[in-house]
Amino acid sequence: MFRRFSLALSIFAGISSIACLNLVSSNVQAQDWTAAAFPVKTHQFGTVAVGSKTEFVFPVVNTMSNTMHIQTVRASCGCTTPIVQNQYIAPGETGSILARFNTDTFKGQKGATLTVVIDQPFYSEVRLRVDGYIRSDMVFFPGAIEFGNLAQGEAVAKSTKVLYAGRSDWQIMDVRSNKSWLMPVVKETVRENGRVNYELTVDVREDAPTGYFQDELVVVTNDRSMPNVPLRVSGQVESALSISPQAIALGSLKPGEAVSRKLVLIGREPFHVDTITADGWKINFQPTSESKKMQMVDATFTFVGDTAGPKKESFVIKTAGGNSVTAKGLITAEVRGE
Structure with a gap:
């Protein structure tokens, strides 16, 4: 009887140990997953x-x-x-x-x-x-500077008000941006009875890159305990010329072998295509006969480099005229050896 009881205790202890080990393992796996x-x-x-x-x-x-x-x-x-x-x-x-x-x-x-x-x-x-x-003593109105959609190459400015109530000697000392093409300017507009107002204007320069941006300006005040206050700035810079497809896969080819692709180009204003260039590639195309906002271009790509293997290179399309704009695409190919 005693032996049976001892055996049962041993089996129960073994099962409990396995259950505990499984529980610990599950917890570790959950921690690793999160x-x-x-x-x-x-x-x-x-x-x-x-x-x-x-x-x-x-x-x-x-x-x-x-x-x-x-x-x-x-x-x-x-x-x-x-x-x-x-x-x-x-x-x-x-x-x-x-x-x-x-x-x-x-x-x-x-x-x-x-x-x-x-x-x-x-x-x-x-x-x-x-x-x-x-x-509680400082307010941005509106609470962020949101540019929405911007056309690349056009300078645009937007403003917000900085409202302060408290110390009569309170000042904004500086506004810092970590993007060279985001240019903040601050101007004091009101100072009376402990109330100070500023107008903070942000300019997006013509050289802003295409794509979505979301950044923070840092408003630096003369508060000793809390001198730096962030202000959110966001927008979408859209290219003046778009390419479709923007990534061109040429597949497998030999050096000197020509591959043709059709490109659809859309601009904000009517345009002619002036050049299409890429390092290591010769690109020929039929010149456009009429200035239009949308152009269909048949382009022929020939690899003129001297090394085989996978290739990935940017190509640049430039329009003609005094208001010339550019757009970039991507060429990918597998160049076979001779």
Whole structure:
């Protein structure tokens, strides 16, 4: 009887040990999965002004073989609104969760824990964290400078007001930009009875690169404790000339072998094509006979380099005339040896 009882205890202990090991292994796997899926779990907004558009995007990477589904995200504080930007994330793809700091309704030191609930391919909860200080004496109106769509090559300016109430000697000392083509200028407009107003204007220069941009200017004040306040600036710079297709795959070819492709070019203004060039390539095309906003161009590409192997090179299309514009595309090919 005693031997049977001892044997039963031994079996039970063995089963318990295996269960504990499995539980520890599952926890370790879950930790490894969340570390890969959420490479960033905390963000510090720093000191921001009342009404400023303050947001941060947490990337979510699906490293698994099945589709990930984010069921919901809940915030521990109303100072932050979480927004699921991609509920379903395919294997190998990256989604995002946007955290919006509600600077128009909250003030002072604030923070929130965002609990992300995932129910596919298996259930899991991940906690993200944001923190920041919303100063009550300084307001941006509007809370961000948003340019929307911009035409490349055109200088555009937009403004916001900086409103302050407090010290009579308060000043904006500088506004810093880390982009040479984003040029901020600040001008004081009001100073009376502890109230100070500025107009902050941002110019986008003609040499701004194409594509979407989102950046932060740093407004530097004479506050000793909180001198730097960020201001969000965003926009989409669109090329004056677009190419379709922008990436041209020529496949496998020999040096000196010509391959033809049809290009569709669209400009904001009527144009003629002047040149099409690329390092290591000879590109011939039939000159356009009429100035139009859309041109169909038959181009012939010939590799004139002296090395075989995979090739990846930019090509540049330039229009004719005094208001010439350019656009870039990409050539890819596999050049065979002789």
